[in-house]
Amino acid sequence: MIKVSIIIATYNSGSTIRTALESVRKQTFLDWECLVVDGASKDDTIAIVKEYCENDGRFRFVSERDHGIYDAFNKGWRLAEGEWIHYLGSDDSLTVDGLEKVAAELDEKYAVVTGDVFLKRANGTLREQEHHGMFGCHQGVLMQRKVFEEMQGFDEQYRIIADYELLVRVKNAGYVAKNVRVVIAVFSIGGESQKLSSQWEKMWERYRINKKHGVKKFPFLSSMIDFLTLSITSVIRGN
Incomplete structure (x- = not known):
């Protein structure tokens, strides 16, 4: 088991x-x-x-x-x-x-x-x-x-x-x-990771992680898009 x-x-x-x-x-x-x-x-x-x-x-x-x-x-x-x-x-x-x-x-x-x-x-x-x-x-x-x-x-x-x-x-x-x-x-x-005040730090961490591990071709742009998407979605949905 x-x-x-x-x-x-x-x-x-x-x-x-x-x-x-x-x-x-x-x-x-x-x-x-x-x-x-x-x-x-x-x-x-x-x-x-x-x-x-x-x-x-x-x-x-x-x-x-x-x-x-x-x-x-x-x-x-x-x-x-x-x-x-x-x-x-x-x-x-x-x-x-x-x-x-x-x-x-x-x-x-x-x-x-x-x-x-x-x-x-x-x-x-x-x-x-x-x-x-x-x-x-x-x-x-x-x-x-x-x-x-x-x-x-x-x-x-x-x-x-x-x-x-x-x-x-x-x-x-x-x-x-x-x-x-x-x-x-x-x-x-x-x-903590869901607070809008933490999203810049989250974006920066994602950028560092993506760059370090080769996740995406344009890690900063991808991280910025993720940040903006989450921020806008949070406002629209009232999160």
Whole structure:
């Protein structure tokens, strides 16, 4: 039986973490572990997580100061015991049967298996994420743990889109990915990488990544187009 490690990075996430953990607990897929990597929260995050750990041994947590979300993500996959890794935001949730459906497609020959994600606006309405295959948001991505080891995880110099940079390296290394048209998670819009104030930094990171890895012929132009498209779309849709 394949085991999936669900990793959640938290910091002062008391207002949202229970919903995320409940969505994990209610999975129809049973062979999972959930590892919460906390950045020394000062609210009730740790108390809530401990409650789940005491009631279900599949929940584990560690709490210590970190250097940002990708530092926490790297700690997570190193501590994980599952063959496959999935990252969930502390204000996101899994669909009840999404992992079960995707797990049926997990295979040693694939480094990455991706599903679909619904985006949740601040007003509670949902829309399906535009389909980007291997390069969708991390809530829709499962990757083999051994691939994290071989690629040495996330490059923490990228503060906003190190997950994108890792997937670029994985693709360039010749690994095979598979997409399953199943909704895995609901992603709450409004995280650090979604703020309009962060989009210039995101664009700059994408430019550096694309240039470094030879993703596109005109990386700056492509990054600028991505930035403008996202900014205009966010305004039109009220994100």
